[in-house]
Amino acid sequence: WLLILDNLDEDSMVDHLQRNYLKAGMNGDILMTSRNFKCSIRWKSIEVANMEADEAKILLNNIVDSCSSSETEMEGLLSDLGFLPLAIDQAASFIAETGITLSQYRHMFRTEQERLLGHFPSTQYNQECRRSVMTTWELSFSLIERENIPAAKLFLLLCLMHHDQIPISILE
Numbered sequence: 001w002l003l004i005l006d007n008l009d010e011d012s013m014v015d016h017l018q019r020n021y022l023k024a025g026m027n028g029d030i031l032m033t034s035r036n037f038k039c040s041i042r043w044k045s046i047e048v049a050n051m052e053a054d055e056a057k058i059l060l061n062n063i064v065d066s067c068s069s070s071e072t073e074m075e076g077l078l079s080d081l082g083f084l085p086l087a088i089d090q091a092a093s094f095i096a097e098t099g100i101t102l103s104q105y106r107h108m109f110r111t112e113q114e115r116l117l118g119h120f121p122s123t124q125y126n127q128e129c130r131r132s133v134m135t136t137w138e139l140s141f142s143l144i145e146r147e148n149i150p151a152a153k154l155f156l157l158l159c160l161m162h163h164d165q166i167p168i169s170i171l172e
Contacts (some may be wrong), residue, residue, distance in 0.1 A: 001027075001029070002028060002029050002031065003029070003030045004032075005030065008032050008033065008034040008036065008039065009034055009045045010036070011038060014034075014036060015040050024036040031154065046110060050082065050084065051083040051085060051088075052083070053078065053083065055083075056078045056081075056088055057078065059085060059092070060074065060078065060088055060091075060092050063089065063095075063096055064093075064095045064096040069101060073101075073102045073103050073106065077091065077105065077109070078131045079107055080113075081136070087136050088089045090136035090137060091105060091139075093111065094139060094140050094143070098143070108139060109136070109139065112135050112142075113131060113132075139158050143157075154170075
């Protein structure tokens with residue numbers, strides 16, 4: 001068997017899993033993704049580096065035509081996004097969908113990130129690796145809320161349900 005634990009970043013969860021579930025002599029394999037240093041100390045680990053700037057540019061350009069933007073604008077946005085593929089994908093999709101420039105998105109991103117840091121000063125959001133993904137998510141969801149309130153409410157309802165237990169009737 002193979003158990004995959006993705007984004008295992010909270011110390012309490014790492015401790016809980018080790019005490020209660022991950023026992024010596026288990027007959028299977030466990031793959032964990034984490035930015036938590038404790039995981040690399042406790043278990044055999046392979047460090048995966050962030051995307052390189054060139055890789056990040058390719059990802060961004062595959063989703064949105066950023067040729068009209070300066071190299072400085074593109075590098076600045078990618079740096080703000082932490083070169084994280086999910087954050088880049090979300091930002092590029094937002095840009096492509098709305099037709100705004102990289103510079104406009106970067107301004108929106110920085111404003112929203114500042115607002116979120118003020119709102120969640122001492123929470124998990126304050127970890128560097130989570131900021132860019134949460135900020136891009138918030139920007140996208142805020143757009144949905146502004147443009148289609150019923151869709152936003154439905155989305156919030158669906159995210160509370162298991163995908164196998166969503167009654168088709170609520171989608172009709």
